[in-house]
Amino acid sequence: MTIRVLVAEDQAAVRAALVMILRAEPDVEVVGQAADGEAAVRLALELRPDVVLMDVQMPRLDGVSATREVVAAGAAQVLVLTTFDLDEYVYGALRAGAAGFLLKDLEADTLVEGIRTVARGDGMLAPSVTRRLIGTFARPDRPVGPAAREAVAALTAREREVLACVGAGMSNGEIAARLEMAEATTKTHVSRILAKLRLRSRVQAAILAQDLGLTI
Amino acid sequence: MTIRVLVAEDQAAVRAALVMILRAEPDVEVVGQAADGEAAVRLALELRPDVVLMDVQMPRLDGVSATREVVAAGAAQVLVLTTFDLDEYVYGALRAGAAGFLLKDLEADTLVEGIRTVARGDGMLAPSVTRRLIGTFARPDRPVGPAAREAVAALTAREREVLACVGAGMSNGEIAARLEMAEATTKTHVSRILAKLRLRSRVQAAILAQDLGLTI
């Protein structure tokens, strides 16, 4: 099973080098090349490759935006490649849905390994990026006690729905509209939630919902 | 410059295998071995290795707790190793300050590469872990836009104090008591904050304060 790859890179020399590296691998097939972001998106939708190797700096449409479109369409896994290890690029690409992020100072076999890794649905990051990502993940560690988790788990399904809405900053009226109930009912639910979680206001409930990652 | 490694693993056979792999590398030196978490912490503090290769499941003190202690003491970089790819282990280890997280189904050279990577201060994750970490990073994409940051920066110092209190879930009365002002004054501040940040309720302000990491 060969891995079908689309290479999107505006500098012809770099693009040729990448293609050469990939062509040397028996299990990798370069099915297309793009010199700008728009072409990358168009070819990705048309060719449906397994992996798009995407440069960040490209004319007409930058690599991050192109990644967003490719991922939104579910067209392929995207492995982003760039010269500069900038937070803006990294976080932008990852938020856009990239499966990996490598720097151009890599070895040829690292690139190929990255292609294979993202092709099978895993993630691949440059080591320096990995460390920063771990850091940003570990830092906002607001310890949510197990007690709180249990208490939330003890809520009814409906109550958790309401709690998630509260966590999104919605008013009782907005929650009522979204969950299709009367505002009075929403108030009842909020009241019960506060009692069960031993909180005093919806603000505290909202903060807890945030910390627990409750989403609508 | 050889990399000094402490191997912490309770199963003797596995530990021996790890040591054997590492001893085969000219740039890696195994300076110690530990069969439980307490010994790992003690030896790490004593030997000050470059890297501690830490198993999660260990008697007396689990690997995550041991990692926390080693990192807190700044004794070494910790590369966590486990058989099971459980969220609890992964997130626990990373929050504890681990520089890497690998699964035991790895190749020998992946392990060595991981040792070298964390030794130079970078991060190393198993590919499946990388993907999940990217996911948890990308999903709770509460876009704390630069606009919001600027708006908060444009608040007066006093308003930011009030906002931090709101973010802590306090009521106007509580804020007034803490900041030594009348409740009416607190209301004025809250009202101004909402207007400046274009929010509709204190709940939204609280969420924003949380996302921005505002604390009292």
Place this chain on the structure above:
DNA sequence: CCGGGGCTGCACCTTTCGATGTAGCGGCCT
């Protein structure tokens, strides 16, 4: 089959919140 308990839903009432207007006070710049 029927009673009980938990979930959901609604209405009434009190408290809190939030908007608005007004105003005194202290610092800072011109």
Place this chain on the structure above:
DNA sequence: AGGCCGCTACATCGAAAGGTGCAGCCCCGG
């Protein structure tokens, strides 16, 4: 000095939130 700005303060009023009592509903066990 005069003026501007920010902090503080209070009153008032409508809106939102929160507590409480109560009524269907469904399921489970007697």
